[in-house]
Amino acid sequence: xxxxxxxxxxxxxxxxxxxxxxxxxxDGYPPIDFRVAETxxxxxxxxxxxxxxxxxxxxxxxxxxxxxxxxxxxIPFRWEVPxxxxxxxxxxxxxxxxxxxxxxxxxxxxxxxGFPSLYFFQMHLANCFKKNYDLPxxxxxxxxxxxxxxxxxxxxxxxxxxxxxxxxxxMDIDAPDQKTAIDFYITAKHLGIKIVNLKxxxxxxxxxxxxxxxxxxxxxxxxxxxxxxxxxDDTDLFKEFFDPRDPSLELEWVTHPNWFYRVSKxxxxxxxxxxxxxTLFLDQIETLPENLxxxxxxxxxxxxxxxxKIDITIxxxxxxxxxxxxxxxxxxxxxxVVASPSGGVKAEIxxxxxxxxxxxxxLCINLARLSRGKMIGVRxxxxxxxxxxxxxxxxx
Numbered sequence: 126x127x128x129x130x131x132x133x134x135x136x137x138x139x140x141x142x143x144x145x146x147x148x149x150x151x152d153g154y155p156p157i158d159f160r161v162a163e164t165x166x167x168x169x170x171x172x173x174x175x176x177x178x179x180x181x182x183x184x185x186x187x188x189x190x191x192x193x194x195x196x197x198x199x200i201p202f203r204w205e206v207p208x209x210x211x212x213x214x215x216x217x218x219x220x221x222x223x224x225x226x227x228x229x230x231x232x233x234x235x236x237x238x239g240f241p242s243l244y245f246f247q248m249h250l251a252n253c254f255k256k257n258y259d260l261p262x263x264x265x266x267x268x269x270x271x272x273x274x275x276x277x278x279x280x281x282x283x284x285x286x287x288x289x290x291x292x293x294x295x296m297d298i299d300a301p302d303q304k305t306a307i308d309f310y311i312t313a314k315h316l317g318i319k320i321v322n323l324k325x326x327x328x329x330x331x332x333x334x335x336x337x338x339x340x341x342x343x344x345x346x347x348x349x350x351x352x353x354x355x356x357x358d359d360t361d362l363f364k365e366f367f368d369p370r371d372p373s374l375e376l377e378w379v380t381h382p383n384w385f386y387r388v389s390k391x392x393x394x395x396x397x398x399x400x401x402x403x404t405l406f407l408d409q410i411e412t413l414p415e416n417l418x419x420x421x422x423x424x425x426x427x428x429x430x431x432x433x434k435i436d437i438t439i440x441x442x443x444x445x446x447x448x449x450x451x452x453x454x455x456x457x458x459x460x461x462v463v464a465s466p467s468g469g470v471k472a473e474i475x476x477x478x479x480x481x482x483x484x485x486x487x488l489c490i491n492l493a494r495l496s497r498g499k500m501i502g503v504r505x506x507x508x509x510x511x512x513x514x515x516x517x518x519x520x521x
Contacts, residue, residue: 127520130264142258154311164495166463168518171230172230179234187213213384214379215238216238222462232474234401239380249311251266251516266518269521279489288345292344295313296326312348323351323367327366331374331375332375344376346379347377353385369382390423390426393452404454407451418436421434421453422454423452424450425451463495467510474491495513
């Protein structure tokens with residue numbers, strides 16, 4: 126990464142600064158329920174440009190006229206929601222930072238999502254890093270063509286649209302208790318929209334509402350943060366409150382739930398690029414690779430790394446009863462590119478795109494994660510320091 130910034134940061138780092146940074150990060154918001162790393166990542170221009178190129182190749186594929194027909198089978202029948210729009214409003218692409226055969230840093234796609242990520246938290250996180258560690262003003266989490274002002278306005282355009290903010294609801298199954306709740310509250314602060322649980326919503330005719338101070342307020346647009354897997358064992362909730370699959374609803378989605386399945390691990394076997402590891406649908410493999418230790422086994426529709434099997438055997442594969450819902454993916458070798466006081470740390474960078482209805486998809490900001498464990502997610506690195514959620518800062 127950028128050696129000058131890294132050396133200066135590490136030389137000036139103290140635990141006291143880190144604790145002060147965490148206090149400011151949470152100030153005015155609920156406690157953060159995941160580990161935030163001690164440091165940002167300082168992304169060099171060469172790697173930034175490579176990430177931009179790698180991401181654009183995937184975006185170009187998603188923009189293909191036949192993308193929907195290629196991914197129709199990705200949507201489980203029980204979770205298909207009617208009135209799907211033409212494209213996802215949000216796309217997240219996760220790249221592990223590796224080295225190529227020439228020893229140069231190179232990104233490798235790990236996962237992808239047609240679903241919102243921590244769009245507002247990442248902006249807040251970058252600002253807190255810069256302020257509390259006295260970092261240069263010109264370092265930015267935004268990609269070329271984007272700054273904080275234009276970013277907030279783009280998110281306002283996509284999430285709120287032409288509605289009054291009170292008619293737009295950020296919905297999750299139990300929003301205040303989600304690990305990502307701080308992003309919900311920062312979003313509401315900037316946009317003025319309502320945070321609601323699924324159980325806060327009730328249906329009357331073709332319309333849905335929430336209640337505030339005894340007044341019923343119509344929800345015209347949902348900023349959807351609900352993953353159907355979280356209610357898979359309790360679908361009676363839909364009968365009691367409202368069913369997102371109800372074709373009679375007068376409702377707009379941001380982003381429409383079907384895109385969670387279309388832009389996902391399901392898409393990866395369809396892609397071909399130097400930035401994408403070999404990925405195969407498990408049910409389409411005629412002969413398993415002899416070197417299974419070089420692959421990982423992933424369920425198509427899991428979240429936050431749940432269900433991923435790293436050190437796999439033939440016995441693991443034989444236990445799979447629904448191979449059509451799994452992929453086999455060639456392992457990538459993360460390079461410990463971030464120098465910490467106690468050694469190198471592996472990094473993953475998520476590119477966050479926003480796609481307004483009348484515009485091209487825009488690469489806006491990034492989310493990063495640091496790891497010393499076998500898996501990158503913060504839940505797999507609880508016993509280490511200099512790991513967890515963070516953000517990449519770049520020179521303009």
